[in-house]
Amino acid sequence: MKGQKEKFHELNQSIQGFVKFGDGSKVRIEGNGSIMFKCKNGEYRVPKEVYCIPGLCSNIISLGQLAEGGDRILMLGLFMWIHDVQGRLLMKVKRSPNRLYIIVLEDVGSKYLLGKISERVKLWHARMGHVSFSSLKLKSDKEMVQGLPRLTNPTGLCEGCLVVK
Incomplete structure (x- = not known):
């Protein structure tokens, strides 16, 4: 409580x-x-x-x-x-x-868990096997993944990643 x-x-x-x-x-x-x-x-x-x-x-x-x-x-x-x-x-x-x-x-x-991460970023972070947010941004910026939208401000922490660590 x-x-x-x-x-x-x-x-x-x-x-x-x-x-x-x-x-x-x-x-x-x-x-x-x-x-x-x-x-x-x-x-x-x-x-x-x-x-x-x-x-x-x-x-x-x-x-x-x-x-x-x-x-x-x-x-x-x-x-x-x-x-x-x-x-x-x-x-x-x-x-x-x-x-x-x-x-x-x-x-x-x-505020420490997700910062200003949009729901779309969280979704792609999970879809990509909880890849780091910097790697996710790189993949988005260089259009390395077909269907991956342009992601803005992909920084922060993931609750699931913190629990596992």
Whole structure:
């Protein structure tokens, strides 16, 4: 769950509802989408189906959702470790005195994912097997691929390429 709408890469605002907390309080859900953050090991993660709750002061990660995605979570003593499907350590977090695991992650807003790439550029980037944007521009400028339209401003980052790396 995340509180800032501008941090979402994609946001479906037709998803509405409420989340009820342990103390009985409820907060309104104003959308569902994907965000991107940088893990402590330098890798990028793009969790999907993240609720947008503008009234939320702190972001909350669901351990259940991480486990459903194949991550392994181990809590022992004062620490929690989260490993990805390949067994690589993503996070190691010390438990706070109030029994919470507070993880400080670097937000990567949607502006860093795609910059000013048009939908047509994203389509051709995917069609060409996620070739680099500079190679895609070269192919477009020199008309090296039949049917490839003139692409303007093909620079930026691809969410899929970042996740795989």
